Amino acid sequence: MVIREIGELLERCLKDWGIKKAFALTVDNASVNDGLVKCLKDCLNKWGTIILGGVELHMRCATHIVNLVVGDGTKLVESSIVAIRATIKYVRQSPQKSKKFKECVEFEKIESKKLLCLDVPPKWNSLYLMLDTIVKFEHAFERSKYDKYWGDPQKMNKNIFVAIVLGPRRKLDFVQYLLVKRFKKDKRKLYGDMVKLECTKLFEEYRRLSYNGSSSSNSQQTSTVRCNFDMVSNEVRSSTRSRSQVLSDYKRDKASLGEAVEKIEFGRFLNEDPPEDSKDFDVLK
Template identity: 30%
Template sequence: MDDMEEYTVNDDLRACGLPADDDDDLTAGAEALFGNSVAPINVDAPDAGAGAGGDGVGASATQTPSSTPTTSTANNIVLKRARSGAWNDFEPIFETLPSGKQVRIAAKCRHCNHVLSARSSSGTGHLLRHQTQCVKKAKHAALVQSRIQFNGDGSVTGWQYKPDVARRELCRLISRLDLPLGFGYEEAFEEYIRRAHNPCFSRVSRQTTTRDLEKYFLERRTSLIDSLCSVTSVCLTSDIWSGNAKEDYLSVVAHFVSADWELEKRVIRLRLINCSHNGVNIAERVESVVHEFGLTDKIFVVTLDNASSNSRAMSKLIPKFVGYLGPDPAPLDNVNRENNNALRGLLHQRCACHIINLIVKSGLKRIKSYLEAFRTAITYLNSSNQRIGEFHNYCIVKGVKPRKFGLDMDVRWNSTYLMLKHLIPYKGTFSTFIAANYGLVNGEPLLSEGHWAVAEKIMEFLGIFYESTVALSGVYYPTSPLMLHHILEIACHLHARETDPLLMSILTPMKLKFLKYWQNIPLLYSFAFVLDPRAKMRGFHNILQLLS
């Protein structure tokens, strides 16, 4: 018995499966060695071999996300593999190999959309560095760029600067003002935006602006085509336009009523016309634009100026644009043939403002000598900066507000009226200054009292033509119902001035030009006048009696 060890209470505890008092605490250093991610072992769970997949993982191990790889220890304890925090702000980009396996090749930042290389063997250190800087910039931008926006109803909402919106608006600004493509990269423009509007603004290069313009154009073109699909009829206007680059373009403008019952005007195309401006070339370009936007069967009216090339162009376009008015009926008799010709004539309308300009120009040719004297005087004054300065000082001495005068031009309608309107209030000062500096012409001053009397009479006479041109040049209201009103006013105006001795010489050619275009009232003007609730058939009958 002496050789045997002494039997103690701790031996009884061990026999019962309980920890003895003198045993070492093995769990004390377990967290330091294995971490706190050791999953507890469930003794009630089935054998590890019966688990799904037979990977030696118990029921508790199934709580680990399937997307996270796991490893097994000798004691079947499951540990999570660490995953980089860069993937919280990056979106992986995969490439499919010929074998069908997908391999990660790059990563796209969710904040700035920047793409970085991210192969599995490259690590994520460069992604973490980019993430740190990009998140700081995003937070700073959100803090600095946030603004308070006041709405039209008085409410207040948050506003945040968006670079893509700024670039699109820059494209609109460049297009509307015909600015250089590198305008957004100018240092002065960046300084203005940074100091006055947004401190985080960054310049946009000319190449980027070019790409943005093309993208914006395609978006607007697609949107316009979609909006025109719901339109039943369209009216077109067309003219040739010259840009600053000395290139000629044929503009095609569509006028229609939208689905919201709003009058819309859209420039649908500018086609380069670097060849002869004859009827064949004009018709070819107008037809291509109409076909491009799907409007071949929706054309109701085409309005052009009175050039002979436009008349020849319409003779080729009318057979192709009669889809809206219907096909040609079989002319059984002369009445049907005349009705068909009237409908075809409805499709082609001559520009009313251009007709008014032709009427006025035909009369002003008779008093060209009087108007030439004013043109000579204005040219003499504007030909020297010294003379402009002397006239400026002379006006100040006389207590008159100084101003400059411009010449009239044949291609600018109403320019003669505006030249006389601006010049007549300066009759005394201008006439004295020209007489003192220009000298005499055939023993008489360049501008006599007779010249000013004719100028005042002509300006008063041209007033109604100016008002009609302005009213009929409206954009955001229909002008067809107004045509008969202005035709009647012009006819009465010409009739009332027949006995004026100063105007008798110019009234005859003006009347002939008026009757050439408006002796037979176009059908479009008649239909529009009747459909006007203010006129209807009774008003149309009255206006026909007055015109007769």
């Protein structure tokens, strides 16, 4: 019933517009349009102006077909599109985030004047514009993610710096140089103190573990000696205790002196010049 009414309305419009001939009608692939085309075909046939019996009257809408193809194709990358939309919303969420993104764009020397835009889901051409823009800013987004983990030396895992310092080819000064070259030039001393502090903390931790292990071993040996001397007289036992106390005090004093020497040697190691680097450098020598 609806199709017939639409057909009658179309016939009246053609009469009002003075159109008596129609070679083809372009409509999308909806089933209701098949009935509309049939009504138009009957109308033209009644007027005697139909061409080839109306076989070629119905022209399928190419735009609609393309829209279906694109819509079906975007389903394959739907997860990526959703992620891109979320990323753009995140950047545009606040002035601070927009400013940070702009800094990443400038750092990557991207000259595009386009702005990040969101698509309108029913319109795939707006989706194209969104993706076309995001591709131009791809490196800026990568820079933003890089800075999240590697943008601030003070928030990075310090072990990567310690590994360079402990290597035979490079020392503390080289790490300072790299950090200053990559980040802020006026932070050389800050970066150097940061890496030196991390190296010192590790040194103290391993020295403490080594000292505790040595003390435990000495304690076991002392206990064994005392057990053996328990078999002798009280006078000898008392003498042994005094002797053990002296030996213990001596070892403690020697350990404190050794600790100072170790710290001096460690400081010298951090500040000494690395060996000359060449292609013939042998790390085992």
